[in-house]
Amino acid sequence: MQRHVSIQVSGRVDLPLDGPPVLACGADLKSVFCVTRGRQAILSPPIGDLSEYASCQFYREAVDELLRRLQIQPAIVAHDLHPDYESTRFAKTFPAGRKIAVQHHHAHVAACMAEHGLAGPVIGVALDGSGYGPDGTVWGGEFLVADYAGYRRVGHFKPYRLPGGEGAIRHPPRMALSWLAEECGERADALGAQWLPAIPPDHRKTLLGLIASGAHSPWTSSAGRLFDAVSALLGLCDKISHEGQAAMRLQAAADRRESEALPVELEDRAGVVVLSFGPALRALLEQREAGVGIPILAARFHRAVAAAVAAVCGRLRDREGLARVVLSGGVFQNDLLLDWLTDALSAGGFEVYSHHQVSPTDAGLALGQAAVALAAATEH
Template identity: 40%
Template structure:
């Protein structure tokens, strides 16, 4: 009996070789009909014997191409239409419908073989790609994903490339970036004065890098700044010119074997490094001394990645170097994407520019992950991950969640999808805010989203908040920062019912107008009750206390030990300006720009300053990060603390902890042991607070979220303690635990408050 099935497939099924896969599968099962891309996914009409149709439908998801993600396969039976053959039809565009878009994909093994094969017509062609690899999201201007809707539309394919593109049996069938040296993008090596080199650009770049020069190199989602990672002088020059004086720089290694020589690599870390996403992976440094100490000062980790574009492979194969590959920008600005933009903005940083003429439509930073307890955990979610959405267990209203200020992402929801943007950056300058606006417009266009609901952080000075409040014709809901942290973690772990949420970070605007940052919430998607927090301490100078941890330490000393303040200041911070200490006292006494904070991040800053690890921070979180790096991971010692009750709330008082640290410093105890004991103390007071909350609430699920939990040493110790006490502990994996994951929580809470998310 002959039947005809109309089959609709949703998921990442465009730009990943899905139509030729369907074509070949249909031929194998002797089916007639057609397949087409639509604005919603892939549509198939297949006609044949019922047994073959059944097998065909089952194989659509079971045998899908490696980069495809099949979310659903729905079919319905119709009378035969007497198709003669199976064909691939032109794309069908329908107003208001959308399709999931693939992230950019690292160069596949088959293309690499061709890249280094002297007999292949694409030998050493830096833009080789196929349906299984190459740019996707960064070149898409509109959907359906056809060449005319990408930045490749200006390149007319030569007859050979066109033949591949039109052949359903070819690996390059409808590979939209398909090109070769005859018809595709080209490299241009240029000096800042406009001089263009006529020699082989790859060989010339390698020569310049070995000479110690800094190169701006155009990649998939923007420019990298590259130099020899083993050359102290080159790395120092890059830091100085980029105004990035201390923050670690990412490294690109030629191969996995070279990484293993310099870093400790587990099997899970090797898998992350080698995946098609090719993120930066944070790895423990072996201390070989080959890599410049200026790459990651004060760290035990290196941010390592493998080549992920043909251009990278050519540079690393030619040079066998370990290269700095850091974002092409001045510190805190968005990465440069356009040739003219790069020549202007990176002038004075780069000695030479390796450009190409394929435009980048979407700005796209490298993603950063680390492996904790054998699982990949996202630190920065961008290239290779976004714009792939997270699934929602409810059908949402179309929502925009504007995110936080630092490490900003936004989140757009539609139906059962949450589209979390790639990493935008810190919304502290106009350039990054423009990146936020432009990327938001792109997502709204690609995914056909017109938000009627907007969620925003309660902090009145955040640019993301101001943007939300200036929107017209939408419903607006303010979301408390730490509630959003907790719900983002609940969402990705499939939790709906109430949990004990522990949100620890540096700064979050509280409903009482203070700066929260060590919060114990009984929370569900809709509401929360604040059940505990760290003792309030003034932040003298506000943001200045974040930049200068010793100032925060002075605030602690003056609040906790007012009668001994001057003696303690001279003992621990005698080299700091006494006039500044006088101003600190004045600011606290007069309540001048000294907001109260319960921040756990600030407590880490204080410990770091008291130990002399970091008095002044060059980048956000540096003091706490370096304290983790010096901490002894084996010590089981800890320091005393008190948990008091204040208006039905638990308040953690660290006075005894600070006193104990100062006593240990006086005795000359090693910094690593004190730092290790401090980490244990934080793990213990969090565990003890959770135990007290469980007695009354009978809740045994603990959710951990916030930037403090990027600290692997702390998270490991804390999970051990909580699980030993019988708690179920949930942490982040799919979205960052830092502020990069907050927008997801905002979107869910906003829908819950309207009764949509239940």
Template identity: 35%
Template structure:
């Protein structure tokens, strides 16, 4: 007779709210093992008793057969003497240190989808159907462990049928915390602008569908907040949405009913299809096809479309009865956070939406749609929110070992991010929990959201910060917040944080050469950096090279009016005669031209910058494809898209000054040559391609001079597909190893992770 053994197992990772305990129950029962499993605030605890052979099989099969949407970070095992358990049971959750991973909100699974379209199912056409494989998580959880009383669903008392599913370990709704049905769960209502109820439930949905067909703008309460929805073919309706939302040019996202419908309008490769149909269901940037019935106002002068599939039963039901894709954009005014409450939406969206499709399931925290682009044949998250946040980033064990003494734990570090595309982050053990995208901290509403998200993250993980990390820019709202907290403070140079963010994203070791290009970052010399090559060795870095600085006439005004940057570049190359010959100058009045000339000649309000992002803006204005900017990155996007499908290796000349660090990359010869090409009637397409190719040549040149083989590409400029993929190819051909972002955005949305890594390095 085989001797009984007992095994204690602690599993940490994304193992709550994913059907992990019923999976353990079924596996243990199959192997004739006795004991128990429960959730705790730090993970899943198991005690299981049986023969050693069966216990070893049990351990082997857990990672092999675990629920597909779960992930395991650590498995701790301890062999113990048996206590003669007689059954295997699922016990109630226990408390403890809060380190369990809160799963992001997940799109509707195929089983639930089948149910809502089955006339014989009790959840037929029910827009809040979910199970342990899908549905809300992060948007409804109040605290750990993840149990219904700790979610916003606690206000809904389950009916007998739902309760029976919830308590049955063999049911896929066993402990599905948002479990509900038409009898006991959330309900739909359609409101007018005054908040009067026009219809309920399925009638509300049908009236909303009719309104969209009539060209109306619908404010829809989704999973993580409100979306503004309109017919994607209806140019007048889309234009009206732009006017009301104060968003004149920035592309809108589209939602399609099916993958086949997306393929009718866009080119979709295998990886893009996988991302579109994943449980995260993000917006994916796809190359559009020429034959389309879509309104040109969705993405003006843009060869790409941001598209997604329905992520909730409500969206599926809405799209099912429509024969066209819908614009589905954030329910907010420009630069404000999205609305999550019905009454708030009535106030803030009353001048945008015609109707409000609402429900009574409370949303605890705002979560926008995530945005993804395939870059270098890998996924790159551009905006990290629904489906991704707050899933943690694991910090490299080597980095942790190199930066702490034996048995010394990492302190509780809070990172508050930057000013644009703000996110915040905390670290517990070796897991960095990054918040969802918050946005630009330029409005009172955004600042309020910043504080709420931060407090929510701290509450969720029972987190009391011991160190706070911020950007070195003294005027950032996030930096001012950090300085007011009466905690040990670490400030991190903007581009250093970008590089450390990519380091953490790729689990790399130092040293490394970071290429950090963006629009704005506060430099150590109090100028505006943005075209940086930094050799990073830990909490130290050396500025290896940077772009020759140029003036921004009017400061922030030059960012909004890139023609001023073009004039600044012209003045630097001392070509006065060009002021009469270049076509873009026809758009500038004599008065404004003289004003900018005076500012430049007298150095009046002309801060210096080394920014590659601003160089993009200046060149885009100079060749006449972007005269004014209404959203961040507009000039750079126009220049990237101008290339279209042109294939050329041609580039422009440039010089590198000095033989000692930091090297100065002089762009004067490049600007001369661009001017000659403009006057020579060379196409925008070829000028744009040559400009990009020159930037890649510069990256390779500096990499060769640095002799560092591992090269990081980071900052907002590397959201540019042509630039990034050509740099990856060129560096690889020259025997360098390039790294770029995947799970964390290359833009300022990734700064918080870099600040956390800096905090680990610099902690006392």
């Protein structure tokens, strides 16, 4: 379908910050860009996946069209930290005076803060599929102490190997096998044969070799990949045809009446809280072997994530003295998790903020990038 350059603004958000005009380039998936004028952020409509040539061309034309229509010349261009994003490449070639790279999960948290007009600092919980970490790993299960000017990574999900890189995103059993290899050691091959029949025996051994060596298998703390792994282990999804499919099936399978949670473990590593779902994995397999139904296990996993995230926030409140929690990232499209986590945090005395105006997915990222860039301009 041919797209026209003429576009409609999809939304406007009043910002708690003022400053020079900013063009925030967003992300490559669910691409939305943002332009600021004074204390107002103006968001483009969703453009699509910038890995597709037509979407990429339309993105460039849409930026030019919106800037022309609004008669804005950006002084700052904000973009994701990932060097290989098309949106990053576009930002670096855009003729503006200052370029600001914004870490993916900081932008997620800042977007929700901006939507609610919050000043920091807050405890930011950013759960999504992936985002470029400054340590070179793939982030996605993050706890940040953040304001617009900066952030500290104070906690994260335990990282696992992503065997075959992006191929593991399309094939959830690969992530499940990585989880088995890390948490069950030598039993991983036999457990993989039992619970992950979609992986042929020869391929399973190849993948275990990649996981052991780390070849083509970056570390990831992704919450999204964790949901993929559980979905695969419960036989709900072997192959992804659209983003979030495995997690959606896991959510749909869950019995909302179930109140029990699978066990988790919190560990303090040099002042950073690491949240491990290894005990949850082992309990999940034991309970499935004992005949516990998939709806119950799916619900107990959701309960585990909600309880564990709330527990980490409790530990961070004791350490940092913060009682406001901001929830962002694509995993929070899962209304079951969002409801149970919000209830747990509220019961613990936290003020909880989640998205209502913009999406928690990468479609909301540009708003956060813009807010971070404005804070940087004020400091500068």
